[in-house]
Amino acid sequence: MxxxxxxxxxxxxxxxxxxxxxxxxxxxxxxxxxxxxxxxxxxxxxxxxxxxxxxxxxxxxxxxxxxxxxxxxxxxxxxxxxxxxxxxxxxxxxxxxxxxxVRSASAQPSGAGLVGRSAAFGTALAALQRVAPSQLPVLLLGESGTGKELFARALHEASPRAGGPLVVVDCSGLSEALFESELFGHEKGAFTGAQARKPGLVETAQGGTLFLDEIGDVPLAIQVKLLRLIESGTYRRVGGLETRQADFRLVAATHKPLQDMVQAGQFRQDLYYRLAAFPVTLPPLRERRDDIPLLVDSFLKRGVGTAPALQIDPPALALLQAHDWPGNLRELRNVIERARLYADDGLITAACLPPELLQPRPGPAAGLPPQTAPLTPPSLDDDAALRLWVAGFRGSRREMAQALGLSERTLYRRLRGLQPLE
The missing domain is CATH 3.30.450.20 (PAS domain)
Incomplete structure (x- = not known):
């Protein structure tokens, strides 16, 4: 102080x-x-x-x-x-x-945990710091591969429940019967094969955090029981009569558009509003291009063991920053692991990268007017001209900010404020 x-x-x-x-x-x-x-x-x-x-x-x-x-x-x-x-x-x-x-994220290369320095990453991390001391349910939103489990772990570690367990529940691929048994546990003889009493993941999470990953995949019939658990803080094991008290912080995550699913009747509206008490949107990697060098250094530090540390040359790094990364952090990590196998001399070059990364970047996105972006940056007050110029820009976010005479953080806020095309 x-x-x-x-x-x-x-x-x-x-x-x-x-x-x-x-x-x-x-x-x-x-x-x-x-x-x-x-x-x-x-x-x-x-x-x-x-x-x-x-x-x-x-x-x-x-x-x-x-x-x-x-x-x-x-x-x-x-x-x-x-x-x-x-x-x-x-x-x-x-x-x-x-x-x-902030101990839960690093602004320099790290062998574990959240890593980033970009404005988009900072916005998500700041929201995480705001909500961590409270007991509010948190809903992590973002594309697949944006690091939702890492953010959930960082939230847990920054909360008063850090001394308790973090229990991860993968909601995708679980049938209705199996989901209920996994979440609430079951009594002996509750169903065929239940030869002993089994505590559920809710019970395992006592005093800690329960992380429901891919909450959008939870069956509608289970959503009713999940809502009751959240609202009353109580549950019963499958086949049991005893009402048990739950004590956990709830964090949920999904890559699905839950609001659209509510409109389509695929997700309960009342459950959505309980989960979305504090939504945090995680940025895709294409909005964090300036973090890519930092992330690459971090991935190269991980899993090295006794092997010598690898380096990456500037042309290869430029190709990584130019890629749009539809698979986000997961795709980048896989590309680095693959490139590691080809870096016989300890240096990752363009030749070590997958063929699709060697192709030139596509032009402006479909649906934009058939014009070319002007070389001279437009006025920041002209949304239409600025949107067109940004779509045709082929440099990094840092270079874009320099061209517009803005800081990277100010640029990020300005881009978020642009109105979408009609």
Whole structure:
């Protein structure tokens, strides 16, 4: 924690901040917070970041944001909360800033867990940090392969239930009878083959987190019992009469459009609203192109054992960043594992990659007007021209942001605000 004056100068710092950023245990008093944490010469908002002080100054209330700070250990995700201190006449005289390092995700290559630095990844991670301390059910939405189980594990580890178990239930491919038995357990003799009492996964998850993966595949008949479990916190084993008390945090995930399934009568509306108390959309890899070098380094660190570490050359990395990755992280990991087998000299080159990655990228998406994107970036106020220019752009997101004169985070917010084509 630190105390700042309205000009961003650090007035006081606790021992944890001094250990992180001080020299010989001394706090960097008299320096500006953005110089210490980011290495910037300007406040965060002038460098394209969200500045909590500016927001708190405008609203005269606390503000919270996820930043990447440059620490002696390297870049780290940090949850920043800033509160203004008001004087006798209502003027802001100082600010108190609390900084918590996010342990569940890495901003540098890592051998395990969530990895990313892009704006899209940061948005999902910030939502995760918001909801983790609560007991709200969380619904993870995203395409197949976007890392929903990794996010569920990170949510569990950041929650007060981190000391309990994380129980994963794969809802796809389970019949109605088997699903009920797996989830709630069964008594001896409940059905043919039930030769002993068996506790269910709900019971196994006591004190921890129950993760229902691919919740969209749950049969309608079971959805009724699942809704009762969530609303009452009670259940009965198959073949049993005793009502048992459940104690778990619910996290669900799906790649299916649950709202469309509700409209089609394929998913219960009441269950959907119980599950979607806090929805978090995970970005596909094509929206995280700038994370690909970081992810590749991380995959190369994993499963190495005693083998020498591999490297990837720039042309091969450029091909990976140009691919649209319909299989997302799972597809990228498989491509890297395949390329590892062909890198006889310890270097992954373009020749080590699958043939489909060597093909040139397709032109603008189908349905766009038959025009070419202009070389000169359009006005940011012209949605139609900006949408066309973005569709025809063939560089990375970082290069796109540079061409438009924006930071990557600002670009991501601007792209999300574009209206779709009619």
């Amino acid at each position: 630190i105390v700042l004056d309205p000009d961003y100068l650090i007035l006081a710092a606790n021992a944890a901040y001094r250990r992180q950023f001080g020299e010989r245990g001394q706090a960097p008093l008299g320096r500006r917070c953005y110089e210490v944490s980011h290495g910037y010469s300007l406040p965060c908002d002038q460098a394209g970041e969200h500045c909590p002080m500016r927001k708190a100054r405008e609203t005269r209330s606390p503000d919270r944001v996820l930043h990447i700070h440059h620490t002696p250990r390297g870049p780290e995700h940090v949850d920043v909360e800033l509160r203004p201190i008001l004087g006798d006449h209502g003027a802001i005289v100082a600010y108190v800033e609390r900084l918590c390092t």
